Amino acid sequence: MNSPTSTLPANSLPMGSTAGNKSTPPKRIARRLPVQKLWPMWAIVATQAGVLVVFVALWEIAANTGFIDAFFWSKPSAIWSTMITFFSQGDAFTDIAYTFRSTILGFVLGTSVGALLGMSFWWSRNYALIMQPYIICLESIPKLALAPLIILVFGMGLSSKVAIATALTLIVSTLTAYSGVQAVDKDQEKLFYSLGASRWQVFTKLVAPSCVPWIISILRVNIGLALTGSIVGEFVSSQHGLGRTILYAGSTYEIALVWVAVIVLSALSIVMYIGVTWLEKFLRKGVVH
Incomplete structure (x- = not known):
């Protein structure tokens, strides 16, 4: 019995094969990366x-039809x-200005002092090793739990809210700057010393510029932490501020006023976030140039 292949004509060859049993590789289809077209702004x-x-x-509609309770949800x-x-x-403008001032002051103080403290660890390894457990301990402590104590020490005024905002941003900035110090290129540091540079010159020309991108990366986080600290301080005890408005409206069941303060607070946080984003871009351009 003849096999099925024996009945094929001599000039009939399987697809993809040539005479002499030489097969040609199939053509590869060029695949393009998927490109998503962005919508216009x-x-x-x-x-x-x-x-x-x-x-x-x-x-x-849900509130008017009774699907949700308008008393609780407004x-x-x-x-x-x-x-x-x-x-x-x-007192909308007074409360907004009060919260804004405490947030910005706490943000500036916490970021700048924390950055300087973190970069100071470069000067002495012994100093860094001594301070490191205390920094880690302060980082693990919930700073918001210390808000009543800070209010008692600094009073009910603006300084206590600035202190809480500073406490929330200080340790984060310190640890970030210290990470930047540890990432400094040791070979470049040796090169500076071999060229006769002093320790101060190495710090100002190499260490500090190397830490700037690390500090810039924490700005957006710090502005949110500073705002949180200010609001918590106003929750504990304050005569002004959006946090005080939210606390007062909640205690008197004025839910609409709670939503108003929350909306204004959200708008304020967006404005500050945009400002910090602009500052970050400005500082990055300065570092690149």
Whole structure:
């Protein structure tokens, strides 16, 4: 019995093969990386606004129809009327300025002092080893739990809120700057010394510039921590501030006022975040140049 292949014509060859049993490799299909086309900015902004409008409309409808309890959740129309009253008759601008000042002061103090403290560890390994367990211990302690003690020491004024905001940002900046010190290129350091540079010159020309990108990377985190510290300080004891407004409105069940303070606080945090982002870009350009 003949095999099926024996009946094939002589000029009939399988696909992908040639005479002499030489096979040609199949052609490879060139694959392109998937490229996602970005929408124009106006489309993105319009979509974001549309999502917000839909959310607010559903919230209003749910509150009016009784699907959610308007007493606990309030509704956009009541929040809007309360916001108008808050800005026209209340202490809106005083509270915003109070929270803004304490946040910025705590941010600047915590970041600058922490960065200097972290870079100072470069001068002595013994000094760094002695201070390291204390820094780690302070980092592990929940600083917010110390807020009542800080209020008692610094009083009910602005200084206590600045102290809490500074405490939250100080240790983070210290550890970040110290990581930058440890990442300094030892070969470059030896090169500086071989060229006759002093320790101060090595610190100012090599160590400090090497730590700047590390410090810049922590700015966005620190502004959020500083704002948290200010709000917590206002929760504990304060005469002004958005945190005090939220605490007061919650204790009197003025839910609409709570939402107003939260919305204003969110807007303030976005403004400060944008400012820190601009500062970060400015500092990065200075480091590159």
